Amino acid sequence: MELAQRLKNREEAAFADVVDTYGDELKRGCLLMVRDRLLAEEIVQDTFVQAFRKIEQLEDGSKLKSWLTSIAFNKCRSELRKRKWKFFSFDEYEHHFENVHYDDPESSIDAYSRRQTLSRALMGLKQKHREVLILFYYQEYSIEEIVHILDAKTSTIKSRLHRGRQEMQKKLEEGGDFHEFER
Amino acid sequence: MNSNVKKELDYELRDEHFASKEIVLEKNSQPVTIKERVRDLWNKEIEIPVVPLATSIVIALTMTVVPYTTKTPQPKSGIVEIDGSYYWQDRVEELRENAD
Missing domain, CATH: 1.10.10.10 (Winged helix-like DNA-binding domain superfamily/Winged helix DNA-binding domain)
Structure with a gap:
């Protein structure tokens, strides 16, 4: 059974499968959009919660990924609109990556x-x-x-x-x- | 062609993972609270068609404000007869004052 149908049947495992399948890619896409790691995480979290609650609105199950992307990118746009008047520089982006720890100096x-x-x-x-x-x-x-x-x-x-x-x-x-x- | 870009971006962002799976699953298992419904309603985005709205405002202003602003000021005084013709009294007085 396709993933979207399993979601509509409210199968517990299906929700976890969707998060596992699309979570990382959505987070990275949102990060590239909003340039803020924490915000990207929040957006993807809200995206999944909203999508699961409104899964009945998804007419074509084969478009689950693009539907999730659509919700996530609308949220990204909304957040960027809110921040439009706030000065948002690359320093902020750099700051987020400064906190990433690598065990291997070469990497x-x-x-x-x-x-x-x-x-x-x-x-x-x-x-x-x-x-x-x-x-x-x-x-x-x-x-x-x-x-x-x-x-x-x-x-x-x-x-x-x-x-x-x-x-x-x-x-x-x-x-x-x-x-x-x-x- | 795009796959090279995707591979490169995935490599660059390889440390970025979605880490809130448990939170999502927990929220999903709970019923929607009234607070969340209110928040959703409050955050609901609406689209306002700018052109029709602006046109309506302009038309409304034209019909209400403009007639008052363009109205010709009427003399306050009465009418006087001079040599068989009728004139506004304050205009006549104004002309007489200027002539003096």
Whole structure:
């Protein structure tokens, strides 16, 4: 039986399975969006609670993941709107990562150097470009799925993806050499 | 093509894990409290269509405020007859004062 149907049947194990399956990816996607580890954790937590309570609203069980993503990204947008007037710099983001402890110094340096490239560049994009790039490149949704998740026009999503790629490429050229965004 | 980016991001964010599974499962097993219902209602997002709303406000203002602001001021005094023609009295007095 598919996962969504098990959720609708209120199977205890199904809730745990959904959290195990999508929890990390949603948290990372939300972290890239809101740039705040604790907030990302809270958003994903609220997303699961809301989704489980309103699971009857999910018509197509095969779209469980995109439905969860849609709820999570709407929450991210809402939180970002609340913080719009608050000064939010990269210092805050850096501060969150300063607290990450690595046992192996080499992995710490390696991780830090990598963070200087992709995730950092992604977090530095404008929100409207960032969300489309996260959904396309990290969550690996198609354009049509992103249109549905963000409730926007296809032309808008394509345009944001194009501009986001350009912006991303520019940022990466300043600090790294990841060429995946050139196309 | 996207998978390389995903792999790279997953590597960079490999220490980020969702850690509130137990909290989610606990909340899910409890009935929704009145407090939570109120909070959900309070935090409910509504969409206000800006253009129709702004248009309605402009029309309402045009119909109520504008007639008062554009009204021609009427002389306060009565009418006087001079050589068979009728004039506002305060206008006549004003012209006489200026002539003096």
